[in-house]
Amino acid sequence: MATATNPSSGSAHRGVQPLRAGQGHSFLLRKLHSLSGVIPIGAFLLEHFLSNTEALKGPAAYAAQVKFLNSLPWVPVLEWGFIFLPILYHACYGLYIWSSGKSNITYYPWAGNWMYMAQRWTGLIAFGYIAQHVYHLRFSGVRLADHPGASFAKVHHELANPWMLALYLVAIIATSWHFSYGLWLFAAKWGITTGDKARRRFGYVCTALAVALITLGIASALAFLNPKYKYGWTESPSAQTTQSQLQMPDVAASK
Amino acid sequence: MAERTIKVEIKRQHDPDGNAVVEKFEIPYRPNMNVISVLMEIAARPVTVDGKETTPVTYESNCLEEICGSCSMLINGRARMACSALVDNLEQPLRLEPLSKFPVVRDLQVDRSVLFENLKRVQAWVPIDGSYDLGAGPRITPQVQEENYPLSNCISCCCCMEVCPQFNVATGFVGAATIAQVKLFNDHPTGKVLKEERLHAMMGDGGIQDCAYAQNCVVACPKELPLAQAISDVGRQVMLQAVKDIFTT
Numbered sequence: 001m002a003t004a005t006n007p008s009s010g011s012a013h014r015g016v017q018p019l020r021a022g023q024g025h026s027f028l029l030r031k032l033h034s035l036s037g038v039i040p041i042g043a044f045l046l047e048h049f050l051s052n053t054e055a056l057k058g059p060a061a062y063a064a065q066v067k068f069l070n071s072l073p074w075v076p077v078l079e080w081g082f083i084f085l086p087i088l089y090h091a092c093y094g095l096y097i098w099s100s101g102k103s104n105i106t107y108y109p110w111a112g113n114w115m116y117m118a119q120r121w122t123g124l125i126a127f128g129y130i131a132q133h134v135y136h137l138r139f140s141g142v143r144l145a146d147h148p149g150a151s152f153a154k155v156h157h158e159l160a161n162p163w164m165l166a167l168y169l170v171a172i173i174a175t176s177w178h179f180s181y182g183l184w185l186f187a188a189k190w191g192i193t194t195g196d197k198a199r200r201r202f203g204y205v206c207t208a209l210a211v212a213l214i215t216l217g218i219a220s221a222l223a224f225l226n227p228k229y230k231y232g233w234t235e236s237p238s239a240q241t242t243q244s245q246l247q248m249p250d251v252a253a254s255k
Numbered sequence: 256m257a258e259r260t261i262k263v264e265i266k267r268q269h270d271p272d273g274n275a276v277v278e279k280f281e282i283p284y285r286p287n288m289n290v291i292s293v294l295m296e297i298a299a300r301p302v303t304v305d306g307k308e309t310t311p312v313t314y315e316s317n318c319l320e321e322i323c324g325s326c327s328m329l330i331n332g333r334a335r336m337a338c339s340a341l342v343d344n345l346e347q348p349l350r351l352e353p354l355s356k357f358p359v360v361r362d363l364q365v366d367r368s369v370l371f372e373n374l375k376r377v378q379a380w381v382p383i384d385g386s387y388d389l390g391a392g393p394r395i396t397p398q399v400q401e402e403n404y405p406l407s408n409c410i411s412c413c414c415c416m417e418v419c420p421q422f423n424v425a426t427g428f429v430g431a432a433t434i435a436q437v438k439l440f441n442d443h444p445t446g447k448v449l450k451e452e453r454l455h456a457m458m459g460d461g462g463i464q465d466c467a468y469a470q471n472c473v474v475a476c477p478k479e480l481p482l483a484q485a486i487s488d489v490g491r492q493v494m495l496q497a498v499k500d501i502f503t504t
C-alpha cells in the first residue's frame with residue numbers, strides 16, 4: 001500500500017495519529033465522566049424530579065419535602081461532593097469531549113448520529129439551565145434550607161414569568177432526554193448491554209424513562225402555577241409542617 | 256438526439272502537499288458501470304469537459320469485488336467502496352473525492368497506514384512464531400466460529416473510521432475496525448494469550464473510551480461487521496480488566 005511518508009523511516013505520521021497504547025489518562029477521565037452522568041448526577045436528577053412531584057400535593061407537602069431534604073446529615077458535603085462538583089466536572093469534560101469530536105450529520109444523517117449531536121446540545125441546555133436554576137433558587141433570595149415554608153412561593157414566583165416557564169419546559173425535556181439516552185449509552189459502552197437485542201430492549205426502557213421524566217417534570221412545574229395555590233403562602237399549612245407557617249418572608253421583596 | 260453521458264467531478268491533488276482542484280469530466284453512458292470503470296474510461300481519454308488535456312486520475316483498486324479494501328473514497332460525499340458503487344444508482348454529477356481524514360498521496364489515493372499501525376499496537380494476530388513446531392492449535396467450536404467469522408471479514412477499507420465523528424486529529428481515536436479485531440483475537444483460543452496486553456493497549460489515549468457510540472461505523476461498513484456489538488463486548492472486557500487491575504497490580 002502506498003504511504004505518504006516513507007514507511008520504513010518510522011517518522012511522524014501525517015493525519016490521525018495511531019493509538020497511544022499504554023499512555024495517558026484519558027481512559028480514567030472519560031470513564032469518570034461517563035460514570036458521573038449516572039452516579040451521582042443521574043441519581044440526584046431522579047431524586048430531584050421525584051421530590052418536585054410533591055408540589056402536586058400543594059405548598060405544605062412541598063415544604064415538608066424541602067425540610068426533610070435539609071434535615072439530612074452533612075447537607076453541604078452532599079451538595080458539593082455529590083451534586084455541584086460532579087456536575088461541574090461532567091459539564092467541563094463534556095464540553096471538552098464535544099470540542100474534540102466532529103459532528104458530520106450533513107453527509108451521514110443516521111439515527112445514532114442525530115443522537116450523538118442531540119446528546120451534546122441537550123447537555124449544553126441542561127448546563128445553562130442548571131447554572132441559572134442553582135443561582136436563583138439556591139444562592140440568591142430567601143434561603144430555603146432555613147425557611148422551607150417559603151419554597152413553594154419562591155418557585156411560584158420564578159415560574160410566574162412566562163419566559164422562565166418556557167425555559168423550564170425546554171430544560172426539563174432536554175435534561176430528561178440527555179439523562180435517558182445517556183443511560184442507554186452508558187450500558188452500551190460499559191458492556192452491560194452487549195447484544196443487539198439487549199440494546200434494543202433497553203432502548204425501550206430508556207424511552208419510557210424519558211417520557212416518564214418529562215411528564216413528571218412538566219406536571220410538577222405546572223403545579224406551582226395552580227390557581228388553587230395562587231396565594232399559596234397565605235394558605236393554612238397542614239399539621240405536618242407547622243414550621244412552614246412560622247417563616248414566611250416576603251419573597252418578592254427579598255429579590 | 257443528444258448522446259447520453261455520465262458527468263463526473265473529481266477532486267484532484269498532485270502530491271501530498273499540493274493544492275486540491277476539481278476537474279470535470281463527461282463520458283459516454285454505458286449501463287451497469289461502477290465508479291472504477293468510470294475512472295478507467297477517464298484514464299483511457301483524460302480530457303476534461305472544457306477539452307483540456309490532463310493526466311489519468313490516480314486511485315487504488317485491486318479486486319473489483321469489495322474484498323481487497325483498497326478503493327474506498329468519498330462518492331457524492333459519502334465514504335464507500337468505488338468498485339461496488341454502481342453509477343446507475345447514483346446521482347449525477349458524480350462527485351469523487353479522497354477520504355477526508357487520511358493523508359492524500361495523490362488524487363483519490365490516500366494513506367490508510369494508521370489502521371495498520373493500530374492493528375500492530377493491539378497485536379491483532381495469533382502468536383505462533385517460535386523456534387519449534389507448536390503442533391496443532393486447540394479446536395474452535397462451531398458456535399465460536401459462527402460468532403467470530405463476521406469479524407474476520409474486515410477488509411481494512413477504513414470507511415468506519417472516515418465516517419466516525421470521533422475519529423480525527425484532535426482525538427487520535429483508534430476507530431471501530433481495530434476494536435473489532437481486538438474482539439476477534441481475544442476470543443481466539445491461541446490469540447487470547449495476548450488478551451491482557453490488547454486490553455491495556457485499548458485503554459491508552461485514543462483507545463476505546465473515545466467511542467461515543469454514534470454507530471455511524473455500523474451503517475457505513477461495507478462488510479456489515481457487527482461493530483456495535485464488538486465495541487460493547489470489548490468495552491466490557493476493558494472494564495473487567497480495569498477493575499481486575501485495581502486489585503491485582
Ligand code: HEM
Binds near residue numbers: 036095098183468
Ligand atoms: C443533569 C445533568 C446531566 C446528567 C444527568 C448527565 C448524564 C449523562 C450520562 C448518563 C451520559 C452518558 C455517559 C456516556 O456516554 O458514557 C452523559 C453523556 C454526556 N454528557 Fe451529560 N449529563 C448531564 C449534564 C451534562 C452537561 C451539563 C454537559 C455539558 C455540555 C454534558 C455533556 C455530555 C456529553 C458530551 C456526553 C456524551 C459523552 C460521549 O458521547 O462519550 N452533560 N451525560
Ligand code: SF4
Binds near residue numbers: 415466
Ligand atoms: S460507534 Fe460511533 S463513535 Fe464509536 S467507532 Fe463507531 S462511528 Fe465511531
Ligand code: SF4
Binds near residue numbers: 408412414415
Ligand atoms: S470494519 Fe468494516 S468499514 Fe471498518 S475497515 Fe473493516 S470492513 Fe472497512
Ligand code: FES
Binds near residue numbers: 319321326
Ligand atoms: S477494488 Fe477491492 S474493494 Fe474495491
